[in-house]
Amino acid sequence: xxxxxxxxxxxxxxxxxxxxxxxxxxxxxxxxxxxxxxxxxxxxxxxxxxxxxxxxxxxxxxxxxxxxxxxxxxxxxxxxxxxxxxxxxxxxxxxxxxxxxxxxxxxxxxxxxxxxxxxxxxxxxxxxxxxxxxxxxxxxxxxxxxxxxxxxxxxxxxxxxxxxxxxxxxxxxxxxxxxxxxxxxxxxxxxxxxxxxxxxxxxxxxxxxxxxxxxxxxxxxxxxxxxxxxxxxxxxxxxxxxxxxxxxxxxxxxxxxxxxxxxxxxxxxxxxxxxxxxxxxxxxxxxxxxxxxxxxxxxxxxxxxxxxxxxxxxxxxxxxxxxxxxxxxxxxxxxxxxxxxxxxxxxxxxxxxxxxxxxxxx
Amino acid sequence: xxxxxxxxxxxxxxxxxxxxxxxxxxxxxxxxxxxxxxxxxxxxxxxxxxxxxxxxxxxxxxxxxxxxxxxxxxxxxxxxxxxxxxxxxxxxxxxxxxxxxxxxxxxxxxxxxxxxxxxxxxxxxxxxxxxxxxxxxxxxxxxxxxxxxxxxxxxxxxxxxxxxxxxxxxxxxxxxxxxxxxxxxxxxxxxxxxxxxxxxxxxxxxxxxxxxxxxxxxxxxxxxxxxxxxxxxxxxxxxxxxxxxxxxxxxxxxxxxxxxxxxxxxxxxxxxxxxxxxxxxxxxxxxxxxxxxxxxxxxxxxxxxxxxxxxxxxxxxxxxxxxxxxxxxxxxxxxxxxxxxxxxxxxxxxxxxxxxxxxxxx
Numbered sequence: 001x002x003x004x005x006x007x008x009x010x011x012x013x014x015x016x017x018x019x020x021x022x023x024x025x026x027x028x029x030x031x032x033x034x035x036x037x038x039x040x041x042x043x044x045x046x047x048x049x050x051x052x053x054x055x056x057x058x059x060x061x062x063x064x065x066x067x068x069x070x071x072x073x074x075x076x077x078x079x080x081x082x083x084x085x086x087x088x089x090x091x092x093x094x095x096x097x098x099x100x101x102x103x104x105x106x107x108x109x110x111x112x113x114x115x116x117x118x119x120x121x122x123x124x125x126x127x128x129x130x131x132x133x134x135x136x137x138x139x140x141x142x143x144x145x146x147x148x149x150x151x152x153x154x155x156x157x158x159x160x161x162x163x164x165x166x167x168x169x170x171x172x173x174x175x176x177x178x179x180x181x182x183x184x185x186x187x188x189x190x191x192x193x194x195x196x197x198x199x200x201x202x203x204x205x206x207x208x209x210x211x212x213x214x215x216x217x218x219x220x221x222x223x224x225x226x227x228x229x230x231x232x233x234x235x236x237x238x239x240x241x242x243x244x245x246x247x248x249x250x251x252x253x254x255x256x257x258x259x260x261x262x263x264x265x266x267x268x269x270x271x272x273x274x275x276x277x278x279x280x281x282x283x284x285x286x287x288x289x290x291x292x293x294x295x296x297x298x299x300x301x302x303x304x305x306x307x308x309x310x311x312x313x314x315x316x317x318x319x320x321x322x323x324x325x326x327x328x329x330x331x332x333x334x335x336x337x338x339x340x341x342x343x344x345x346x347x348x349x350x351x352x353x354x355x356x357x358x359x360x361x362x
Numbered sequence: 363x364x365x366x367x368x369x370x371x372x373x374x375x376x377x378x379x380x381x382x383x384x385x386x387x388x389x390x391x392x393x394x395x396x397x398x399x400x401x402x403x404x405x406x407x408x409x410x411x412x413x414x415x416x417x418x419x420x421x422x423x424x425x426x427x428x429x430x431x432x433x434x435x436x437x438x439x440x441x442x443x444x445x446x447x448x449x450x451x452x453x454x455x456x457x458x459x460x461x462x463x464x465x466x467x468x469x470x471x472x473x474x475x476x477x478x479x480x481x482x483x484x485x486x487x488x489x490x491x492x493x494x495x496x497x498x499x500x501x502x503x504x505x506x507x508x509x510x511x512x513x514x515x516x517x518x519x520x521x522x523x524x525x526x527x528x529x530x531x532x533x534x535x536x537x538x539x540x541x542x543x544x545x546x547x548x549x550x551x552x553x554x555x556x557x558x559x560x561x562x563x564x565x566x567x568x569x570x571x572x573x574x575x576x577x578x579x580x581x582x583x584x585x586x587x588x589x590x591x592x593x594x595x596x597x598x599x600x601x602x603x604x605x606x607x608x609x610x611x612x613x614x615x616x617x618x619x620x621x622x623x624x625x626x627x628x629x630x631x632x633x634x635x636x637x638x639x640x641x642x643x644x645x646x647x648x649x650x651x652x653x654x655x656x657x658x659x660x661x662x663x664x665x666x667x668x669x670x671x672x673x674x675x676x677x678x679x680x681x682x683x684x685x686x687x688x689x690x691x692x693x694x695x696x697x698x699x700x701x702x703x704x705x706x707x708x709x710x711x712x713x714x715x716x717x718x719x720x721x722x723x724x
Contacts (some may be wrong), residue, residue, distance in 0.1 A: 014493065032517070039673075049517055052477045071601060090368070114695060116627070138612070139612055139615065139616075149548055152548065152555060152556050153556055180420065184595070184601060186511055186514065186597055186601065191596065193514060194514050194515055194597060214606065214636055218369045218600075218601075218604050218605065219601045219602065219604025219605035219606070219607070219608060220604045220605065220607050220608030220611070221602070222605055222608060222609075223464055223605070223608035223609045223612040224608060225609065226610075232601070234548070235598065236579075236597065236598050236601050238548040238581070239546060239548065239580075239581045239594070239598050239601070239602050240581065240601050240602055241541055241581065241607045242580045242581025242582045243581035243582065244581070244583070244601045244605055244606065244609050245581070245582050245586075246582030246584055246585035247585045247606050247609050247610065248588060248609065249582070249585065250500070250501055250585040250586070250645060251613050253501065253640070253673055254501075254641055254645060255617075257639065257721055258637040258638055259634055259637060259638075260635075261637050264633060264634070264636070264637075264639035265549040265634040265636065265638075267630075267633050267634075268630045268631065268632070268633030268634025268635070268637070268638075269630065269634055270630070270635065271626060271627070271629050271630030271633060272620075272626070272627040272629075272630025272631055273630070274626070275620040275621055275623050275624070275626075275627035275630070276620055276621075276627075276630075279617065280613070281618055283609070283612060283616060296413070301699060
């Protein structure tokens, strides 16, 4: 790449603001991840400048864009949309909207970030809201699970859109040329589940979206890593994700308690600590920071509000990789291909679409 | 209790049949759980009698009821209903239907057991299918989660029924006089979720079903043990349960791998094994065997098909406790109380029911 990649950062978002975000950017140099990258830092001028000054490597590739306010972590999305103009989050997204920056990262209020992103960037095609992706550690690597919370009601078409976007995301991030896709259900037989999931199963199975669709998967297939991408509605996905995060924390607490219950097990824990350290944490779906909002005309990555510098750095790395892979164009193209097929088939909407799709050119 | 409690057992169900089921009953003596209990063992005469003969304590309190066939583990429910007559499962359920036995346990085919139970025992009130309960280990004990798979689509009324039945179940099993209840959602604010969950929230919050309703809970509240009973539709509940089971297995595998990765950690594991042994298994929702089918006119407990004698014994213990607490009458009474209130309110169905319920006598 000749031109440096410009990444927009909401320097005020999250629990810690610049004091974590600027060191996070500095970490990326140590990891060799920021060649040909520059940053736009949106934040309070004095506070941000003060921190940047202590990290010369960051200062050398960053431009400070002063903003006049910060969207609070408990602000309602509607309020953020009406009154958020001029805030660090608003301006950080605007840098992507104008085409100046190629991606934006914020650790701020999720609802506000989603509302402001939709307002400024707009959705691709006929989608209503972005899909949230969880990067879920599995016994075979990382599975991308979507949607994990933004779209509570999903018809069959929406689930197909998630499959298309999830494949593009997984490919962009992990380099898998044709990620395998599963549809989350309560059984693998085709009569299982509700109309929406059965409808999506029919569409994905018949319509040849150039996806490696493997059919229904069940909850335990997530941790097994049976497929690269697990597609589900935002209600089910959110519950599954939080249930797993809760269990992972429970497991960590119990492991700690078991290993400090008496002197003998303390000794055992001390001896085995190299093997145990971080093991339970690594299996927590919350351990992989950075959730993209898929389906926007632009790359937006949400970082956990409480994440540390290592976590925020991971979210920035994800944004860089998604920008380099030009995921927005990929999604637009793949969704567009589907729209074309729908037009050929004379379809207006709904799930009962594809009768003889196999007869069509792929 | 003057009369002994008569429990009906499908001796042929599950992967192992009498060779595990009879020893399981014998275990209950060791645990002091079978005073004043007698068993009806439905199974192949020769095979069952041969095993029973080697367990004199079981033989002394059991009556063998010969059956002529076994429902296979892969039989379709419809087929089991049509052709299952005379099988050990069919006859075991029939003993409850006639009033002879107070509960039935089977480790056989879940779909067949549900179909045969519905056909013979019928549902209480206007319910369509039984709810399946998971006994979920948490940091504070055990949380009852329902439905975990039988009812894929649930309107607000159905969710209220689950709350009523879940409370009766938790009280019967754990002795908590007023179990706390939470409704599973993607957030705790009242505007979160879909119509069904918001409708149930309104009903449970306003209508005073004599339940300790605590409002919405999220996925991570399950492992925290925030409430005694978590209510959800069968789709979401099934996905959450299987996701957690998958994660628990993943933990176990990783823990084993971490502790045998090199000599040092092997030594540590050896020293700490007392503390670690079974820890990861104990946290697995699959570790507590025995799932009741709630909402039938009679007590039916499903055991895992692959469970060992200890697991099957736990399912039998559950059936005994539910029978002693007379959970069927409790559910009928509590659902009936709701029906009466609905009649007073002039309600025919649907979710938009209770306008001024607070004004009514409790």
